[in-house]
Amino acid sequence: MYYIGIDIGGMSIKGGLTNEKGEILFRHTVVTGSYTKEHTIASDLCVVVDELLKQSGISTAELCGIGVGSPGSIDSDAGIIRYSNNIPMEKVEISSPLSQKYGVPVSIANDADCAALGEQRFGGGMGKKDVILITLGTGVGSGFIIDGKLYSGRKSAGAEAGHMVIRTGGEKCNCGRRGCWERYASASGLIRQTTAVMGKYPDSLMHKIADVEGKVSGKTAFDAAKQGDKAGAKVVKQYLKYVSEGIINLANIFRPQFILIGGGISHEGDYILKPLQRSLNSLTYGAKFNPKVKLALATLGNDAGLLGAAALNM
């Protein structure tokens, strides 16, 4: 049983041929192009599929399906990319041309959703049926697995937990609202919070760390806090409060077995997991008598999306 998973990114389109255990047997990557109505991204997806079939020597008869993860708003039922902002695309057919060419089922879903599915099947959430993946990176991504199945809202147009307001009247978000979770819990948000506190604490270790690194990053405050810097600890505490607000909101609505944390910030590991788990244990609604929600790290890194895309047909 072989599967192809393809993860469309702003820079590259990464494909992998996997088995049903989620082992990636062959890989092929192409550079993301710019696409027109005539030359759509589907042609580049075919390049990836052709190469994977060639490398592996596997025929389409042995292939159970092709799965595609794409940024933007995806209509999974219709098999189209409804709209993508990152790689400019509107109403691009994917499933139909690929399934006609290869004669296998072709599925498409949002890339964050694929990452969640990948983690639930083969990564940090393996063996659990109700898993939410939160990625704390440039933005805040989210993917939901309910009862073992990907849930991305009606017509795959939901699952945008990063655009849940946690601070009415707060910072302006590029989605048009104010106070979205993404503004506060993303690495970009953390950098803004770090910079603001650094301005108030000229003696903070954070200045030295940023000088050495050449910039303020999502690690600056964490590194300073770990070395006992009070201003750094202040930033971290406030940032984790913001992260926990959204996590507990989701726990109160979905009560999953696992909430997995991925993205750049997840490299802080236990340093963030432990305080977040404490907040979750004490502040989730009816925490004493209701099933627990466990936090854990996403484990598949950059392969989560590709593996989840492959899993769309498993």
Add this chain to the structure above:
Amino acid sequence: MYYIGIDIGGMSIKGGLTNEKGEILFRHTVVTGSYTKEHTIASDLCVVVDELLKQSGISTAELCGIGVGSPGSIDSDAGIIRYSNNIPMEKVEISSPLSQKYGVPVSIANDADCAALGEQRFGGGMGKKDVILITLGTGVGSGFIIDGKLYSGRKSAGAEAGHMVIRTGGEKCNCGRRGCWERYASASGLIRQTTAVMGKYPDSLMHKIADVEGKVSGKTAFDAAKQGDKAGAKVVKQYLKYVSEGIINLANIFRPQFILIGGGISHEGDYILKPLQRSLNSLTYGAKFNPKVKLALATLGNDAGLLGAAALNM
């Protein structure tokens, strides 16, 4: 095809015998008692069922099932009331004793969840598969129907959208968090907001309205605003902003066809629906290219829970 639905409330336990169209053919209500380990609420449920069977002359062979809606945290799989605060109960078996006695399927779910199911099957959300019911009353209740089925979180321990923080660091909620939606969007929240603004505007019409009514209520600011009172309009505008924050958060995660508004505040009708719909249309994530979410009123009033409980077995 006959069904029994029972809605457990703090004051009364209301039962109804319905057909598959959601028509209530017979009713029986008993006063909610206080229960012990030996004398559980199950005995009162039996009183209701017995009376409905007697009134209707229907035998258990013609009965497709008994559904129960209860406040608190329900374990629907195990058929027990896990915990209820309102009517003090802990780990009370419901499905097992009732199904043994009557020989029919017995289902139990949270009362707000039942109300959502009732509205989706027979009320404001009829014919739609993805419906969220929000009740703006003493608290903020929520129930979720996804793809035609009741969704109440893993082990029925979720769906608590009222305890989604929309204002980090805001008002203290009795769930232990600060800034929950319920604190701002409930009728109780509106009354607090009204009272606060009245304190700043001694000439506001709200004072007269409250005097006539004998108290500040969830209607005071609305009534004043409708008569051109600026302070009243200010309260209403801010209150609807709070309501919209939670509604748009849920739209961004679930993207349902309908979000239904029930509870006392819903009597304001179009006066609240229209501005809320405008906010939803403009601020939902990717509003331009994604499927629309429509707001509407819940229509079943106090029967929503009973009918939803009956529908648990349909």
